[in-house]
Amino acid sequence: MPARGQANGNTESVDNYLKAILSLGGPEGRRVISKSLAERLSVAPASVTNMLQKLAAAPSPLVEYERHRGVKLSAAGRRRALEVVRHHRLIETFLYEVLDYPIDEVHEEAERLEHFISERFEERIAAKLGHPKIDPHGHCIPTMEGHMQEHDSIRLADVVDEGTFVIDSVSDRDAGTLRQLEASGITPGARLRVRKHTALDGYSVSIGRSSKAFDLSQETARDIRILPVA
Amino acid sequence: MPARGQANGNTESVDNYLKAILSLGGPEGRRVISKSLAERLSVAPASVTNMLQKLAAAPSPLVEYERHRGVKLSAAGRRRALEVVRHHRLIETFLYEVLDYPIDEVHEEAERLEHFISERFEERIAAKLGHPKIDPHGHCIPTMEGHMQEHDSIRLADVVDEGTFVIDSVSDRDAGTLRQLEASGITPGARLRVRKHTALDGYSVSIGRSSKAFDLSQETARDIRILPVA
């Protein structure tokens, strides 16, 4: 009967599937194909099929699934996914603000703990932090009621024009990249000038009033979201 | 391959077996019989046998086990058990001191989280708390190196004489009892006068300078450890 450990009803695995479907389906909740899930979760495609069938067959299903045509979250699934995301981002903020974690270490710890904290814990750290709206990477923290207002930021990688922007958020997926961005001053809220779109499919940028320019690869530019200057 | 979720190598289950063996075997590390483990962990005796065989057969075994004659921890097992206890008690202290948890809610949360926090998390909350030596129930927190100095406190239930004592610790196992003790002022460090050993196998006691006496059942008296007045 094992594989729980949870404060709530779901397993860590189920939570991670729900989060992945939310993330890959985007705010509009597009259907997500098994292959993307398999990649995102680093499991075999067969394992995904298996899990989706189980989730869809449950008494009150967390997903809507049709053979060969992908999944999307049910209302209940979306609610749970947003709760886990809220846990994740509150924990990240807490580790960064209260426990003085280095920015590049918060994600891994949050990825684990998000499944195991109680509602009380969630409520207490939120209170301690003054009910923050964004996490240290610049990502929105869903509300207790499960709402998340999206920024209409765009990926730096999608910018063709030169110009000045405000950094909205940076990806937390890769600790190494994050460390480098932090070192370069590329953190949420900073002002970023895009000097030119270099030949080698990258960018030359500078931060704040600094005249020091440096290069970002196309790869890295996909991990940075920006907004027009206010 | 599942049932992990852990920051370290063991599963939650294994950790809980090790902690139970440490606790039931006492500081001297007496052999523990399967039945006690089954009761403590709320699993069937057959499940205990199964687990002990697996733990003992591992490449570097966490326990020494002989059929029909109980288990004790190996050096490695003891080290890990003490680490989990350290996690548990640091987390309790943290929840109580930093997150303002009610005393009777810290145990349940710690019982879960103790298995999932990283070494960094352990180190950071210890630092935040100023490297505390005892938890909110009065229990010693093992050091990072795996040492735990035992108090030579005795259970109130073992006191025959009347007299005045200092409360060393209270059990965290039952939230209800804990809430009542807290309400009566029975907390670590408080001064306790034992008035009489009542007929119905209980105690009449008072706290501090108060003249108000109240009764404690023999049951409850087993959950309180005391020291002679300094």
Place this chain on the structure above:
DNA sequence: CCTAATAATTAGGTATGCCTAAATTTGCAG
């Protein structure tokens, strides 16, 4: 010393979640 109760072990199952290999299905190119 023998027996009966108690403790422990073995045998045979279940559920979760994952894997590989062997079918299927789909959808696109020619």
Place this chain on the structure above:
DNA sequence: CTGCAAATTTAGGCATACCTAATTATTAGG
């Protein structure tokens, strides 16, 4: 329209950690 490649599903397994029922050991009383 066909045929192939990519995506998906099915089939068959494995590991963890439980459970119940049946069997075997140990041990304390008489």
